[in-house]
Amino acid sequence: MKTLVVISHPEIAESGSQQYLLSSVPEKEAVTVHHLESIYPSGQIDIEAEQRLLMEHDRILFQFPFYWYSSPALLKKWQDDVLTDGFAYGAQGSRLAGKEFGLILTIGVKATAYQAGGKEGFSISELTKPYQAIAMKTKMTYLQPLVIPQFAYMQEKQKMQLLIAYQQMLTREREDSLASREKWLIHELEKTDPATLASGDEQVIQQAIERIEENRETIDELDAILEQVRQS
Incomplete structure (x- = not known):
């Protein structure tokens, strides 16, 4: 199985959580790390290259900080530009059908904040329905997301547990x-x-x-x- 990790983070070098995850990517596995802001600093996306990359992988993961209940702007632009009618969906589309699609989200509050009665008021599942809809429209299988709350406050044992969960998200069969x-x-x-x-x-x-x-x-x-x- 080949996994593509599409990362969107405008300040990835300063992000402790993203740097930890990058250092945790297993070297001997078929995992491609694809940081959009590094590849496209001008924001101009090579659509054909991105579509080829998607076709070459079996599992597609979006990894990003959960800003205002959504992704950074470049990942949204990537979706608009790359997941086009005739490629990802439509009469001549469905090129992604049968692949797996999932999310790896970092959040700055406790996980319990994302629930009815919590600080955010809604669950992660509710707030990520647009991504679930992408999976449905493109006929991909939606995976249970990996949610990483308050990385900065994690103890070493928690970080080791995260490392295992992250590597499983990248490499373990479904x-x-x-x-x-x-x-x-x-x-x-x-x-x-x-x-x-x-x-x-x-x-x-x-x-x-x-x-x-x-x-x-x-x-x-x-x-x-x-x-x-x-x-x-």
Whole structure:
């Protein structure tokens, strides 16, 4: 699976959250990072190049700070220019049909602010309906968004959890099951370059893999027992 991360942020070099996410992009995976403001400082978008880029990828992610319940201006212009009738939709369109589409949003308030009765009054799901509509119109599958609240206040443990969630958003197949998550985690652990590990870390990683596999075997055995009970 090839993933395209379309980033829009006018001051990305000064953004702690965006720099952290950029440093978390897995190097050995088929992930393309595409920062619009760096590529198009004048705002003039190469429509054909962007459409080719979309066609080359299976999963398309928009990554941006959630400004006034929407994206920065250049991403909105990109949508208007690139997702055209005859390409993304319409009688001669649907070139994006079957691809996956999702959002990675940074917000400056607590996640609980985005709900009825909260500071913002509406949920992220409600406020991102225009993007859900894009997925529907272009016949893409809409993914559950990754919402990153108040990055500046995150502790190291929270940042590590974010790193895993972000890498999963970029690389893990869509099936959202425990087995799928375990398979992805084992794959990531096995990719670790031993040369980058401190003394003893390689053994710790191997023990972690064995523990995950043992737990999976136990769960499979319990599933088999439950199935027998249901059929009896």
